[in-house]
Amino acid sequence: MRSALSALSVALLLGAGVPGRGQDDPRALMLQARAMQRRTGGDNPEGAAALYRKVIALIPTSSQAQLRLSEAIQESGNIEAAVDPAVKATELDPRSGEAWAHLAFLRYALSQTSPAAQTLAIQTLRRAGRILPGDFEIWLRLAELMEVDRNEEGALQAWLTVARLHPNPVYRGKVLADYALERALELAIHLKNYEARREAALDLYDRAPGDLRHQRILEELARDQVEAGFLAHAEESFTLLAQALPQEPAVWENIAIIQLRTSRYELALASLDKARALRPSPRISFNIGYCLMKVGRFEDAEARWRELLPTVRATLEEPAMPLQIRQFYASCLLLQGRPADLLALMAGWPEATADGDLAGFMAQALIQGRDWKGARDLVRDGIKRFPKQDLFRKAALIPPRTFEEGVLFRNASRKALSQLDLEAMAMLWSDFNRWDRCLQALEEARRAAPVRSVDLMLLEATALESLGQPGKAMEVLREGQRLDPSNTTLENNLGYLMLENDGDLAEAARLIEAALAGDPRNSSTMDSWGWVLYKQGKYPQAEEALRKATVLSPYSPEIHKHLGEVLLKQGRLQEALDEWERALAYVFPERRNLEKQVLDLRTRAARSRRAAADAAAPAEAPAEEEPVDMGPEDEGEDPL
DSSP states (O other): OOOOOOHHHHHHHTTTTOTTOSTTOHHHHHHHHHHHSGGGTOSOHHHHHHHHHHHHHHOTTOHHHHHHHHHHHHHTTOHHHHHHHHHHHHHHOTTOHHHHHHHHHHHHHHHTTOGGGHHHHHHHHHHHHHHOTTOHHHHHHHHHHHHHTTOHHHHHHHHHHHHHTOOOSEETTEEHHHHHHHHHHHHHHHHTOHHHHHHHHHHHHHHOTTOHHHHHHHHHHHHHHHHHTOHHHHHHHHHHHHHHOTTOHHHHHHHHHHHHHTTOHHHHHHHHHHHHHHSOOHHHHHHHHHHHHHTTOHHHHHHHHHHHTTTOOOOSSOTTHHHHHHHHHHHHHHHTTOHHHHHHHHTTOGGGGTSHHHHHHHHHHHHHTTOHHHHHHHHHHHHHHOTTSHHHHHHTTSOGGGGSSSGGGHHHHHHHHHHHHHHHHHHHHHHTTOHHHHHHHHHHHHHHOOSOOHHHHHHHHHHHHHTTOHHHHHHHHHHHHHHOTTOHHHHHHHHHHHHHTTOOHHHHHHHHHHHHHHOTTOHHHHHHHHHHHHHTTOHHHHHHHHHHHHHHOTTOHHHHHHHHHHHHHTTOHHHHHHHHHHHTTSOOTTHHHHHHHHHHHHHHHHHHHHHHHHHHSOOSSTTSOOOOOOOSOOSSOOOO
């Protein structure tokens, strides 16, 4: 509303001492009429209406006069009659938020008794909301009518808009902002609208973090986010809960589990330490030991395994934990170069000769300790008893006589055993992402035995790529291609590396297609094939392949990133954003660039949703210029 004029201006406009200015002066008439309206303290709306009609006769193009006439008629109790001048006010000034809001509320009032007026009321409220996006009452009335119209998606968006304005009036027994969020949450869950549900749940929690119901809503959201693969969002939700419930160990453990799954081990350690301080458990201590190894703190991890080992027993919930502790303990000692300590430790383990992995670690310790006879005996036994364990599987490919006793085969035996140990150590270093040490072990193995296996070449290429040397990685894969041209893993890895480094697209496609034919259920190969199709511009086929890959590996950030790219090319912004949000939970080389893309895409997706909502709403006047928000009106006179 514009402010009243000063006393001096009023006197002048009423004609005091000004010849020719009096009863026919439009401004003076407007001021007299305004004083008669109920909303300005008057009690004669009928008289006000008569004066406004005089102004309209003098200035037919006055939007303000039409608007005030409509208000006066409304105050007189005739809403239907008030509509016509309100419509004229919007026609004369299509950008007037005040005029559109007034017309919208009139039509809303009529819709309460006349269902036929509902559609027009919705259209007008939409138009008013676009001009006055900060008027919560407009969006409230629109939400109500959308509910009556059973337009759940429209009602959801309207309730969310109300909530974003944080209105404090009481509505149906609750603060309006709270009511709007709760209703939006109900609709979002029913419509399976994840983004809206997340917004409503987070905002509800933010308004009252101590409310137990809001905490339950947020916890349910967090668990569903984990199930749907939105791990970064789930971590955010659990972290908010941890702020309200800092003494609840389960919350910290849930945060840690997400951080473990997304390979952020330093953060997981901090969360696990908080959980353990509140309520120690074998599972928490086990995960701490695992994280310590993942970040290269092998001595600290060893202390954890040493502490855990005598206290943990197999249970229905954790039947494999005692054996897993022994396996990690053994690998920890090998990674520290302490084979003698490992052998001494394993002497008291009955499982040492009953489990293939422990037997493999013992064989490595014997080899490193140069107990050649003990190593040969254990390798011969392992080939028979544990044919699938990696060290014994590779040993089975070596001529059997190599591991026989006698001077004749001594040198060949020692050389073969050392080679097995170096290869096993390379694999062990790769398990803990120590690619520099992995590559070092592989180079030693290559010097010891120039004849190379394709499996080792694949591992070497992965190490080189992880260390930022894609050119050398490709050279190694090319060498492997000559040795085993039909190896599906090699075909896929070489083809994908070519795709990522601007290699020949046709050759990359042939390699990856051949790999897929040989191993159709390999998620990595399916991802590569989807990326080939993307590079070829075949977006629907690429989407189909990448969706298959997500089923096979639901927690791969690369697959979700690729699927997001494909969906973006098809103009499906929100779906693309969902996939990228899933990817961002993980640590991967391109994460920083993807974060920037996600920020941009969020803005684009929001604009797209708004444009779609506007397109779905019938226009008030097809030829009319699109209104814009002009902001608050300046102080001063009512324009005529």
